[in-house]
Amino acid sequence: MKSLKRFILVGAPASGKGTQSSFLSTTYDLKPLSTGALLRAEVAAGSPLGLEAKKYMDAAMFVPDEVVNGIVAQWLINNKESGCLLDGYPRTVAQAQTLDAELSKLGLAVDIVVYLNVSAELIEARMLRRKACPKCGETTRNGEELCPKCGAPMIVRTDDNPEAFAKRRKDYETLTLPVVDHYRAQGKVVQIDVTEEGEPEAVSARIAAAIEEYVKA
Numbered sequence: 063m064k065s066l067k068r069f070i071l072v073g074a075p076a077s078g079k080g081t082q083s084s085f086l087s088t089t090y091d092l093k094p095l096s097t098g099a100l101l102r103a104e105v106a107a108g109s110p111l112g113l114e115a116k117k118y119m120d121a122a123m124f125v126p127d128e129v130v131n132g133i134v135a136q137w138l139i140n141n142k143e144s145g146c147l148l149d150g151y152p153r154t155v156a157q158a159q160t161l162d163a164e165l166s167k168l169g170l171a172v173d174i175v176v177y178l179n180v181s182a183e184l185i186e187a188r189m190l191r192r193k194a195c196p197k198c199g200e201t202t203r204n205g206e207e208l209c210p211k212c213g214a215p216m217i218v219r220t221d222d223n224p225e226a227f228a229k230r231r232k233d234y235e236t237l238t239l240p241v242v243d244h245y246r247a248q249g250k251v252v253q254i255d256v257t258e259e260g261e262p263e264a265v266s267a268r269i270a271a272a273i274e275e276y277v278k279a
């Protein structure tokens with residue numbers, strides 16, 4: 063039986079990753095790290111890191127590897143005793159190689175990659191209704207004014223306009239999907255195909271079932 067402590071969640075922008083990240087963290091007792099939410103919080107706080115990251119995020123570009131890799135490596139050191147869930151990282155094969163090397167220095171490795179494969183049509187429809195909380199990172203899909211988690215005013219992400227979204231989608235396909243192949247070659251990928259809009263809980267249940275199979279295999 064495999065022990066699962068280090069998770070990666072991969073999915074296109076607006077694939078429902080945030081919701082499933084909450085589900086996975088609660089169910090498998092994982093500390094979540096969303097690099098996107100962390101960077102947005104830095105931007106909101108106006109920190110030097112936030113000011114640097116904002117230039118890239120507003121242009122729908124990836125923040126440079128050395129910035130993101132450094133943040134994640136330090137976070138992994140601080141949290142090495144806990145189970146963890148990485149959401150939004152690694153976003154390129156180079157980041158995946160760095161992650162593997164950083165974990166290996168700690169005597170650890172990625173245990174499982176949950177790949178949410180959501181159809182392009184669904185993603186486009188969702189993107190138009192999406193808002194994010196600048197304070198706690200929660201995202202919603204129904205245009206809520208206030209964050210259902212912490213009550214802060216919700217914002218439309220500056221990178222959620224159609225042009226920026228198209229760029230992020232393309233980057234996801236060309237740069238991030240190869241990360242799935244990287245871990246598939248290591249036999250660590252659990253893939254969940256989503257083609258119809260439905261309750262997030264139904265997707266969570268399918269993820270849990272697929273993980274159960276993976277653990278037994």
Ligand code: AMP
Nearest residue numbers: 097098099119123124125130150151153
């Ligand atoms: P997300 O919330 O995951 O969609 O991330 C929002 C934005 O943060 C991205 O469009 C990038 O500009 C930046 N970002 C988040 N994670 C990464 C990463 N692993 N590598 C580079 N940039 C990132």
